[in-house]
Amino acid sequence: MKWLTVCLSLLVSPVLAEEVVLGLSQDQVAITADFDGSEILLFGAVKREEPIAAEPLEVVIAVSGPQSPLTVRRKERKFGIWINTDAVEIDAAPSFYAVATSAPFSEVISNVEDQRHKVSIPRAIRSVGAPMDVLDAQSFSEAVIRIRTAEGSYQLRENAIQFDQQTLFRTSIKMPANLTEGDYSTRIFLTREGRVVSQFETVINVNKVGLERWLFDLSRNQPLIYGLMSLAIAIAAGWMASAAFQLLRRG
Known part of the structure; x- marks a missing residue:
């Protein structure tokens, strides 16, 4: 058998x-x-x-x-502006x-x-x-x-x-x-x-991995903290750029 x-x-x-x-x-x-x-x-x-x-x-x-679904839109120029006319859902x-x-x-x-x-x-x-x-x-x-x-x-x-x-x-x-x-x-x-x-x-x-992984996890798990941190970085970057510009003008 x-x-x-x-x-x-x-x-x-x-x-x-x-x-x-x-x-x-x-x-x-x-x-x-x-x-x-x-x-x-x-x-x-x-x-x-x-x-x-x-x-x-x-x-x-x-x-x-x-794979992921996505929506594909067609734009056409009408009355001088571009607008969405047709859309097709791609399943994957x-x-x-x-x-x-x-x-x-x-x-x-x-x-x-x-x-x-x-x-x-x-x-x-x-x-x-x-x-x-x-x-x-x-x-x-x-x-x-x-x-x-x-x-x-x-x-x-x-x-x-x-x-x-x-x-x-x-x-x-x-x-x-x-x-x-x-x-x-x-x-x-x-x-x-x-x-x-x-x-x-x-x-x-x-x-x-590394910093990319930490930022990605933070944006998903702690969106408020991620948003505040992004805002703080943007403000600091703007202040530093302004300070550098002022120094250049004085020089």
Whole structure:
């Protein structure tokens, strides 16, 4: 009976011929007062149970920051002033999203697999519906992508993964200074002829530390004290600037 159970488990969960073995230069990013961004090195290898197949493998790596809903508004100039006209609720959009590939994106993963695993930047943004009176709702999601790409928060890095001898791969992901605190999901896909043959997932943790952490906690837990302290700092800065100006005038 035990032998039968083992056989059935092997049939249900077959051993993969190719699997991802991943490494990270760091699995934590500390946001300090002088934080100006970070670069994460991702490297790994393909573990095989069989000889290398004739069709080449490709690698896709996607790093996604915490997701949150947001409202996208359209402004139009009417009667000489800019006013909000339409608004669309985006159900979830990652604060940071980077995709790196070993070849052009359209060659490494098919549209069907992209839809299934939500790898590309447009697929990572979830927008269920829009008001009936908004005709071009898709343009609102495109605006989010355009703005965050310009900020460096969204990145598509084609041909950025070095893949040696169909076994070892490595790349780096530039993380900007305006990172949101939280867990950053990191997914690695092995693909062949556009199909995903293996995948691996890990997490990069991003946290505020030191003065940044203390100020953040103070603003959340003691907003009155934080407000008074901010006011005092502003008054002191204004007084010092005024005193310095007076000294310069006398000099």
